[in-house]
Amino acid sequence: KSGKEQWRKTIPRPRTADHHKSSTPASSSPVTDGENVYALFNDFGVISYDSAGNERWRLDLGPINNPFGIGTSPVLAGNTLLVNIDAESGSFFLGLDKDTGKRKWRRERPDFTRGFSTPVIYKPANEPQQVLIAGSYSLVSYAVETGEPIWWVNSLTWQLKPTPVIHGDTVYVLGWAGGSDEGAQENVPDFPEILKTRDTNKDGKLTKEEIADDRLTKDWTAMDLDRSGFVEARDWKMYQRRKEVVNAVNAIRLGGRGDMTDKSVKWRYYKSLPNVPSPLYYEGVLYLTKEGGIMTALDAVSGKVLKQGRLTGALGDYYASPVAADGRIYATSHEGKVAVIKPGAEWEILAINPMNEAVNATPAFVDGRIFIRTHGHLYCFANQ
Ligand SMILES: [Ca+2]
Ligand SMILES: [Ca+2]
Known part of the structure; x- marks a missing residue:
């Protein structure tokens, strides 16, 4: 009520990762269950304190391969703390016991690259809680208890920042990324085809020199996602998708089983899209501030x-x-x-x-x- 400082803790960071100039190593919002607080740091992982500032547990999440740092925040669903880390490689989604920090489940997300969106809880009628994650190319709804994917909608853009917004039976998913506005899409040949013409030494992967196309190699961190020094099949597939997808705000019907891409998209809007701010639903209207x-x-x-x-x-x-x-x-x-x-x-x-x-x-x-x-x-x- 007064703003007077109650306690302050400093956590030594085991490493210093890169982050975007608009971001910080502490960009995630902490979450509280009313008694304890849970915080996520780019260079550290997750830590929980009680209301008096006593450490309850900590979990190192290891180095995160995201050149822009993390923007996602941890989310609570009952006794489960949900933490999603979408990076260029090694993306994963964790369900932790909020009281011990012990892992309940871990879901690998190999098809996801850098992402910054915060998971959103969704409670279907007569079914257990689910959690939605808007990531590169797909929105996926997982079971909170097990981390099992239940349904998904493909064809989102890449590097999503806004958090999806739920109202009624609809989730509004906004994504804008550089180079993916409507009309900028390109048909990129498959990897085996590109190997035929560019893989000079026939080792099944491509160096910068072999690609020999400044348009592709000038942002090498966006091409060589796993930092191997080469472009392999996965790197190429992600590049292909990046050139395929369209920035949009999508209205998607909630629920279903499996791939709902063709069934659940109600409408899309492609213009004047914000990069970072999430949309706002209020009294029948969706607001975007760009x-x-x-x-x-x-x-x-x-x-x-x-x-x-x-x-x-x-x-x-x-x-x-x-x-x-x-x-x-x-x-x-x-x-x-x-x-x-x-x-x-x-x-x-x-x-x-x-x-x-x-x-x-x-x-x-x-x-x-x-x-x-x-x-x-x-x-x-x-x-x-
Ligand atoms: Ca080669
Ligand atoms: Ca690579």
């Missing part, structure tokens, strides 16, 4: 554009997701301008509140209070 300060309101049922416009007074980059509470939408720019918006098909800006500092974190609303974390401060706002 870099540059462009807000798009879509009819959540049909995907039709209701209104698109600039958040005048709060232009610039957007990392924080839009949030809604008590009949208002709050959109926070990287420069720290908080736009307060009247929701609806004819949304309009009511106020712009400057925080006078950069903001990447999404504001949190709890019991009539608004918590906003800027780069240097944590603020709490409330009606007195």
Whole structure:
């Protein structure tokens, strides 16, 4: 209530991994069960403290092969702490006992490359809890208890950052990645075919020199995903997919068994897509806030554009997701301008509140209070 510091712990990091300039080694949001807290760090792994700051357990997750660091946050489902790590190689999804940190299950995700989206819990009627992960090329729903994949929808874009949003029987999955806007797709030949012409020394893999195409080799970290020094079949398959997929916000019907790609996609929208901010569902409308300060309101049922416009007074980059509470939408720019918006098909800006500092974190609303974390401060706002 007062913001007074209760405790502070420092964890020595066993290694220092790369991360994107917009990220930090502590970008994941901690999660709490009301008594204990669970935090995930790029260079460390998972650690849990009780409310007095006593360490309960820790779990080293090893080096993570993601050149941009991690953006995903741990999630609690009953007694299970869910942690998904999508990297260029060695991606995995963990279900941990929240009280001991012991592994309940581990699911390898070899077909997934770098990802930053946070898992989302989904409770089907008359069935046990599931957890959805939006990753490169697929949305997969897993059983919380066992980690078994239950159903999935393919053809998402690569390197997803936003968290999916659930409303009713629908999940809205947004993905934008460089080079994958509608119209930029390319047909890339299969690996055996490319080997025929490029694999000069016939060892079944390709060096930079053998590929001899600057367009492919200039971002070598995005090609040689497992850091072997060569492009092998998996690296090539991922490159093929990257050139195949389309950035979009997808409305997907929840539930099913197996591959639901052809059955469950209700609509797709391809334009003015945000990179990092998650969409917001509020009273029948899906809101997207994009870099540059462009807000798009879509009819959540049909995907039709209701209104698109600039958040005048709060232009610039957007990392924080839009949030809604008590009949208002709050959109926070990287420069720290908080736009307060009247929701609806004819949304309009009511106020712009400057925080006078950069903001990447999404504001949190709890019991009539608004918590906003800027780069240097944590603020709490409330009606007195
Ligand atoms: Ca070769
Ligand atoms: Ca490789």
